[in-house]
Amino acid sequence: MLKKIGLALFAIFVIIQFFRIDKTNPEVIAENDFLYAVGAPEEVTQIIKTSCYDCHSNTTHYPWYSNVAPISWWLKDHINEAREELNFSEWETFEHKRKLKKLKEAVEELEEKEMPLTSYTITHGDAKLSDQQRELLINWFKETLSYFEEGETTAEEEPKSDLTLDNGKKWIANIETIDGINNMIAIIAQPMEEDRIILFVARGQQLMTEFETLVSKCNMTGEAHEQLHHYIFPLKEKIELLMNCEDMTTCDLTQLDILRHLHLFNEYFEGESLPS
Numbered sequence: 001m002l003k004k005i006g007l008a009l010f011a012i013f014v015i016i017q018f019f020r021i022d023k024t025n026p027e028v029i030a031e032n033d034f035l036y037a038v039g040a041p042e043e044v045t046q047i048i049k050t051s052c053y054d055c056h057s058n059t060t061h062y063p064w065y066s067n068v069a070p071i072s073w074w075l076k077d078h079i080n081e082a083r084e085e086l087n088f089s090e091w092e093t094f095e096h097k098r099k100l101k102k103l104k105e106a107v108e109e110l111e112e113k114e115m116p117l118t119s120y121t122i123t124h125g126d127a128k129l130s131d132q133q134r135e136l137l138i139n140w141f142k143e144t145l146s147y148f149e150e151g152e153t154t155a156e157e158e159p160k161s162d163l164t165l166d167n168g169k170k171w172i173a174n175i176e177t178i179d180g181i182n183n184m185i186a187i188i189a190q191p192m193e194e195d196r197i198i199l200f201v202a203r204g205q206q207l208m209t210e211f212e213t214l215v216s217k218c219n220m221t222g223e224a225h226e227q228l229h230h231y232i233f234p235l236k237e238k239i240e241l242l243m244n245c246e247d248m249t250t251c252d253l254t255q256l257d258i259l260r261h262l263h264l265f266n267e268y269f270e271g272e273s274l275p276s
C-alpha cells in the first residue's frame with residue numbers, strides 16, 4: 001500500500017515537471033529604471049540590485065531550483081506579486097503619487113525587516129542585509145522621499161518659470177544642444193566608485209565643461225533661443241551648486257536635482273525632424 005502511494009506521488013512529481021514556468025523577463029527600458037532615474041549612489045545601487053531586483057524588477061536571475069515544480073510555481077507567484085506591487089524597472093512610468101507611496105512603503109518594509117523576504121535570503125546569502133546596510137537603505141529611501149515631496153511643494157508654490165511651450169508644441173533645438181544634454185545625463189549615469197564629496201565636485205566640473213560647450217555651439221535663434229535661456233539658466237546654477245557642495249547629502253540631492261532638470265529638457269524641446 002505504502003509503496004503504491006509512493007509510486008503515485010512520484011508519478012505526480014514527474015508529471016508536474018512538464019508544467020514549466022515562463023522565465024522570459026519583460027523588456028527593460030534603461031531610462032525607466034528606478035536606480036538610474038533617481039541617480040542612486042553606487043553603494044546603494046549594489047545593495048538594491050542584489051537584495052531586491054530578483055523579485056522587484058524585470059531583470060530576474062532564476063536559481064537552478066526554479067526548474068523544479070512545484071517550487072518553480074511558488075517562486076513565479078512571488079515574482080509576479082512583487083512586480084505588481086513594485087517594479088523598479090518601470091519606475092518612470094509611475095505617477096508622482098505612486099512614487100511617493102512606494103518610497104514610503106520601502107522604508108516601512110525595511111524598518112520592519114519584512115524585506116528582502118526571508119524565504120529568499122535563506123538561499124541567497126549575499127542578499128541578506130547587515131544592520132549597517134539596512135540603516136543605509138532606510139536613510140537613503142527617506143532622503144529620496146523627502147526630495148520627491150519637496151519637489152511637490154516647490155512646484156505648487158513657486159511662480160511658474162518663464163519656460164513655456166510653443167503653443168502646446170515643443171521648441172526645436174539644434175542637435176549640438178541635444179547632444180550636450182544627453183552627454184550630461186550620461187555623466188551622471190556613470191557609477192561612482194565611492195561616495196566622496198570630491199568626486200561629486202569633480203563631476204560638477206565635468207558637467208560645467210559640457211555646459212560651456214553646449215552654450216558655445218548653440219546656434220538657435222528667436223523665441224526658441226529665448227526659451228533655451230530660461231531652461232539653461234537654472235541648470236547652470238544647479239551645476240555650480242554641485243561644484244561647491246560640502247556635505248554628502250547636499251551633493252547627492254543636488255546631483256538628483258540636476259538629473260531631474262536634464263530630463264525636463266525633453267518636455268520642452270525636440271530635435272528637428274528629418275525631412276521625409
Ligand code: HEC
Nearest residue numbers: 051052055078081082085086102105106109115116117120
Ligand atoms: C523573494 C522576493 C522578494 C525580494 C528579494 C524582495 N521582495 Fe519586496 N515584495 C515581495 C513580495 C512577494 C511582495 C508582495 C507581498 C508582500 O507585501 O509581502 C513584496 C512587497 C514589497 C513592497 C510593497 C509592500 C506593501 O506595503 O504593499 C515593497 C515596498 C517592497 N516589497 C520592497 C522591497 C525591497 C526594498 C527589497 C530589497 C531590500 C525587497 N522588497 C526584496 C518579494 C520580494
